[in-house]
Amino acid sequence: MPPTPDPRQLWESIDQESLRRLLVEMIDIYSPSGKEEDIQLYLEETLQAGGFAVHRQEVEEKRCNLVVPLGWREPKLYLVGHVDTIAAWDLEEYGARWENDRLYGLGSADMKGGCAAMVAAFLTLAKVLPQEQRPPVGLLLVVGEEENGDGSAAFLESYRPPWVVIGEPTGLVPNFAHYGYLEAVFTTRGRQTHSSLPELGHNAVESMLRVLLHLGRDPLFDRSNSQIVYSIREMSSSRAGFVVPDRCETWIDLHLPPQLDPDLVEAAIRNRVAGAPALIPELDLDFECNFSAPGYRLELDNPLTEQLRQTYGQLQIPWSQDSFRSHSDGNLFRQAGVNPLILGPGALEVAHTPEEHTSLSEVLTAVKIYLALCLAAEKL
Secondary structure, eight states: OOOOOOHHOOOOOOHHHHHHHHHHHHHHHHBBEEEEEHHHHHHHHHHHHHHOOOEEEEEETEEEEEEEESSSSSSSSEEEOOOOBBBSOTTTSSEEEETTTTESTTTTIIIIIIHHHHHHHHHHOOOHSOGGOOSSSSEEEEETTTTTTTHHHHHHOOOOOSSSEEESSTTTTTEEEEEEEEEEEEEOOOOOTTTOOOGGGGOOOHHHHHHHHHHHGGGGGGGGOOOOEEEEEEEEEESSSSSSSEEEEEEEEEEEOOTHHHHHHHHHHHHHHHTGGTTTTTTTEEEEEEEEEEOEEEOOHHHHHHHHOOOOOOHOOOOOOEOOOOOOOOHHHHHHHHHEOOOOSSSSGGSTTOOOOOEEEHHHHHHHHHHHHHHHGGGO
């Protein structure tokens, strides 16, 4: 086997202008979950022009993953990016916009910046390395992450590589641990009456507010002491004109530290909810958890950690590591027995907001890190 190249030799061959163009064009292609066909066609064409054989893995009609092996060997590591975004907050304003080194636009951080860096890394590897020197890695561009993870689920039906690197926005901080996730839905029902005579009805919204206050007094939801991160994502009520609402629904996202079992959290919420009728008159309440995923913490004694420490030293990036706080396809890969490292450009706090952005310099650094990780796949 030929010696493994030094990643610094590859860094000099990154086409920065092509990377800039790729990133802008990806952001300008609108690709919310369920409508990823256009961006996958664009990326397929880009990769084929770079000499790759691109495999379309059908998820459903007009929706497919792109699976791209680098060389002739079975990949031990896949670079994984999701091409879908949330729906645009403004269909006139979602596209790419530069402000100095910052590039604003829907999906710029989550995670078209990471996808562009991964594609650029693969194009660089193909350009520089002959077949016999190419490491056992693959590129996976999936659909559906922002909804139900159906793209990654389809991939895992056929492939179980030892490792994946998922380019979610971490500010280039390696995340070898990942929070778990629980989606809770509360529904209250009341009795409808004219809005001017609320005493004759039962207001489902008022009941819901009392339920949420009751939950908030539990230590589980004490933000100053609890490790659980929770957010009331959505609240809606029946809308039937000038009347007291007879139904209210609230969705709560709970992000759980890696060691905390979602089943235990659900049981604790159910126990708290069980005491609510004694405090809230005429309460008619349903509670259910539609989705849960356990967190994980990977051991740091592995070749990727070793390579990252060396690479960060070469790039003069301070070494640190963290846990990924949001839900991602990483939970799904880990449940399937795959080791997922979460590492990408951009900041999670601006994702899904009108101020979402990334920087070209950080995306370029991500390309260098992904190149180094690909070379480390020989040791996996």
